[in-house]
Amino acid sequence: MRKVGFLVFDDVTMLDVSGPAEVLSRATDYELVYFSPTGGSISSNSGLSVSGTLIPDLELTKSLDTLIIAGSDALPGSPWPDGLIEAARILTTGTHRIASVCTGAFILAELGLLNGRHATTHWKNAQDLARRYPKIRVDADILHVHDGQFITSAGISAGIDLALSIVEEDHGASAAREIAQEMVVFMHRPGGQSQFTGAYSYSPASNSIVQKAISIFDADPTGEHTLVSLAHAVSVSTRHLSRLFQQELGITPARWIERMRLSRAQKFILDGFTISATAQHSGFGSDENLRRAFSRSFHMSPTEYRARFSSTFRTF
Amino acid sequence: MRKVGFLVFDDVTMLDVSGPAEVLSRATDYELVYFSPTGGSISSNSGLSVSGTLIPDLELTKSLDTLIIAGSDALPGSPWPDGLIEAARILTTGTHRIASVCTGAFILAELGLLNGRHATTHWKNAQDLARRYPKIRVDADILHVHDGQFITSAGISAGIDLALSIVEEDHGASAAREIAQEMVVFMHRPGGQSQFTGAYSYSPASNSIVQKAISIFDADPTGEHTLVSLAHAVSVSTRHLSRLFQQELGITPARWIERMRLSRAQKFILDGFTISATAQHSGFGSDENLRRAFSRSFHMSPTEYRARFSSTFRTF
Numbered sequence: 001m002r003k004v005g006f007l008v009f010d011d012v013t014m015l016d017v018s019g020p021a022e023v024l025s026r027a028t029d030y031e032l033v034y035f036s037p038t039g040g041s042i043s044s045n046s047g048l049s050v051s052g053t054l055i056p057d058l059e060l061t062k063s064l065d066t067l068i069i070a071g072s073d074a075l076p077g078s079p080w081p082d083g084l085i086e087a088a089r090i091l092t093t094g095t096h097r098i099a100s101v102c103t104g105a106f107i108l109a110e111l112g113l114l115n116g117r118h119a120t121t122h123w124k125n126a127q128d129l130a131r132r133y134p135k136i137r138v139d140a141d142i143l144h145v146h147d148g149q150f151i152t153s154a155g156i157s158a159g160i161d162l163a164l165s166i167v168e169e170d171h172g173a174s175a176a177r178e179i180a181q182e183m184v185v186f187m188h189r190p191g192g193q194s195q196f197t198g199a200y201s202y203s204p205a206s207n208s209i210v211q212k213a214i215s216i217f218d219a220d221p222t223g224e225h226t227l228v229s230l231a232h233a234v235s236v237s238t239r240h241l242s243r244l245f246q247q248e249l250g251i252t253p254a255r256w257i258e259r260m261r262l263s264r265a266q267k268f269i270l271d272g273f274t275i276s277a278t279a280q281h282s283g284f285g286s287d288e289n290l291r292r293a294f295s296r297s298f299h300m301s302p303t304e305y306r307a308r309f310s311s312t313f314r315t316f
Numbered sequence: 317m318r319k320v321g322f323l324v325f326d327d328v329t330m331l332d333v334s335g336p337a338e339v340l341s342r343a344t345d346y347e348l349v350y351f352s353p354t355g356g357s358i359s360s361n362s363g364l365s366v367s368g369t370l371i372p373d374l375e376l377t378k379s380l381d382t383l384i385i386a387g388s389d390a391l392p393g394s395p396w397p398d399g400l401i402e403a404a405r406i407l408t409t410g411t412h413r414i415a416s417v418c419t420g421a422f423i424l425a426e427l428g429l430l431n432g433r434h435a436t437t438h439w440k441n442a443q444d445l446a447r448r449y450p451k452i453r454v455d456a457d458i459l460h461v462h463d464g465q466f467i468t469s470a471g472i473s474a475g476i477d478l479a480l481s482i483v484e485e486d487h488g489a490s491a492a493r494e495i496a497q498e499m500v501v502f503m504h505r506p507g508g509q510s511q512f513t514g515a516y517s518y519s520p521a522s523n524s525i526v527q528k529a530i531s532i533f534d535a536d537p538t539g540e541h542t543l544v545s546l547a548h549a550v551s552v553s554t555r556h557l558s559r560l561f562q563q564e565l566g567i568t569p570a571r572w573i574e575r576m577r578l579s580r581a582q583k584f585i586l587d588g589f590t591i592s593a594t595a596q597h598s599g600f601g602s603d604e605n606l607r608r609a610f611s612r613s614f615h616m617s618p619t620e621y622r623a624r625f626s627s628t629f630r631t632f
Contacts, residue, residue: 015499018334018364022472025362032363041367046341047348048334049367051357123500143500144628155500156338160473165628173627177586181512182440183331184459184471186624190506196497270493308502311489312460312481 001031002065002170007091007107008036008053009072009081014044016070016101016159023163026179027171033064035091037083045073056090064095066166070159071102076125085110099151099166101159108150109133117147122155123197130250141192154193160185191299195308198266205248209234213241217257221264222283227253258293265290269306278302317347318381318486323407323423324352324369325388325397330360332386332417332475339479342495343487349380351407353399361389372406380411382482386475387418392441401426415467415482417475424466425449433463438471439513446566457508470509476501507615511624514582521564525550529557533573537580538599543569574609581606585622594618 004024008017017034024030036042036053043049054060069088088107092098100108105121106129108114115135120126126140139145144153144162146169153162164187168176173187180187205211213230217223230253231238245253265282273281279290294302320340324333333350340346352358352369359365370376385404404423408414416424421437422445424430431451436442442456455461460469460478462485469478480503484492489503496503521527529546533539546569547554561569581598589597595606610618 013338014334015338018330018362021362021364022329022331046334046337048337049365051365051367124498155498157476157499157501161628168628173586176628177625178514180625181514182471184439184473184509184512187626187628188624188630190620190624193500196500198494198497270489304506308504308506309493309496310503312477312484312492312503314504 001029003031003063004066005033005035005064007069008042008050011072012044012070014046014048015156019160020163027167037087056087061091066097067091067095069100069104069107071104075103076106097149101153102155105152118145119152120145120154123193141194195298207248210244210248269302270310275302317345319347320382321380322350323385324358324366327388328360328386330362330364331472335476336479343483353403372403377407382413383407383411385416385420385423387420391419392422413465417469418471421468434461435468436461436470439509457510511614523564526560526564585618586626591618
């Protein structure tokens with residue numbers, strides 16, 4: 001039996017816990033144990049509670065094979081729940097394999113355990129994670145990433161993908177496959193996390209040159225903006241503008257322009273515009289440019305995007 | 317506020333409950349109430365418990381807008397938990413909209429509420445549902461089906477798809493989309509439930525003619541079997557053999573032959589055989605026949621199937 005500990009706390013996102021628990025309880029040899037800073041019953045975000053949680057101590061946790069740290073919508077903000085970091089410190093000490101779901105990555109980051117490593121978190125929080133912990137190599141697109149003994153996973157439902165990858169690691173692909181099929185989920189979903197991002201929002205820029213470049217773009221979002229044209233318009237070198245964008249927004253100007261166009265295109269496609277009209281109104285110009293940008297960012301075509309996100313009912 | 321009641325019971329599949337609860341608690345105006353035959357705390361299949369459940373009575377349930385009945389791996393078998401059917405009878409009386417997740421459909425079926433309607437359940441249990449309740453039009457492929465006031469959904473994780481469709485019904489597609497994106501799930505997943513089926517197993521045939529036809533196929537699974545060749549081999553008319561297959565297995569002989577070939581092809585593809593070798597060894601003959609059969613049954617190509625189900629890690 002491998003002992004798998006979950007770290008939970010008040011307002012934890014229930015699916016971050018119940019998704020992996022469903023997967024692991026369907027495999028043969030995992031014993032699931034729930035820990036929380038306070039012990040006892042914990043109430044989750046959805047009103048469902050987790051009862052019988054234990055307060056971690058080094059004696060209890062030394063037999064732990066794997067730790068899974070759940071997330072919460074409130075987690076990146078502060079103050080964090082009392083005792084959470086201390087509980088995580090005890091649980092991660094000497095534990096063979098350490099995983100996080102969604103914003104649970106912030107707890108590992110705060111302990112310094114992800115420094116120099118590849119990691120991911122919910123797409124909404126990826127920019128924040130990268131800014132607050134610049135030594136982490138944040139991949140906002142991937143659904144789960146294994147780096148040494150650490151595994152981090154993307155937003156909420158990605159905890160299921162994470163747990164399947166743990167079962168595959170321990171028992172091989174066919175054991176994981178059987179559970180995926182029973183649970184009616186893919187073993188490997190098409191595309192990454194980026195396809196789930198809605199309208200992109202970056203924190204407002206504090207640098208006045210970046211602010212000016214953004215307002216030039218915003219005034220004419222279908223225009224033919226490039227790094228060169230924006231740098232010219234704000235009277236700095238392309239190299240300087242690139243450096244400022246990276247510092248302020250963590251992204252190159254060219255990529256930022258593409259993200260803004262994609263964000264508009266996503267909206268037009270879901271509003272029922274044709275691919276050609278979308279390409280025109282979002283500043284991509286040609287259908288082909290639109291398709292390439294979609295494929296690069298979302299690993300799917302605009303038509304597939306419409307099929308996945310326009311309705312829960314079959315629309316075409 | 318719309319009051320949504322969940323019917324849960326001991327050994328309930330936790331994700332059948334927590335999946336929809338996660339969706340609905342992220343929408344603005346649902347109040348979630350949990351009912352069980354015995355009231356109090358209920359322990360789920362994964363060790364997580366649901367506490368504070370109420371015993372249903374007509375007074376309590378008359379304000380219910382929607383009822384969601386969860387499933388359990390044990391549910392289709394008997395005996396069912398004490399009081400479950402009676403609790404469901406009370407909860408379904410006068411309730412505006414009634415939904416089931418996974419094997420929860422068996423409870424609605426037992427109450428006769430799905431007679432004459434389209435319905436679905438976990439792919440593992442679809443044949444059983446159709447046999448035990450022949451008045452239900454069972455669609456084993458779909459992820460959720462709405463028929464009048466009744467909504468049934470496929471296996472386990474399809475409860476999330478179901479709840480998103482309820483949010484879309486009540487608040488429009490963009491409200492549902494925002495929740496899907498937050499939870500990192502599709503609004504409409506590619507394909508249906510059939511793509512998740514593993515090796516197909518039918519209950520053994522009791523009719524000796526059907527048995528004989530099956531053993532002729534099994535002795536040479538790559539052979540060019542057809543309805544005509546099998547009928548000839550067992551010395552009955554094609555019409556008679558078709559009728560016997562339908563009665564015994566709920567499927568036509570041609571479709572049964574295709575399912576058996578697909579089952580072998582799925583295995584070969586996951587074992588790493590090329591598409592051509594798979595087509596040959598599974599009796600499809602040509603790559604094109606294999607592709608067509610995959611597309612018809614799983615709404616994806618053999619290559620896509622490999623990408624979705626060979627590993628939780630990116631393999632190519």
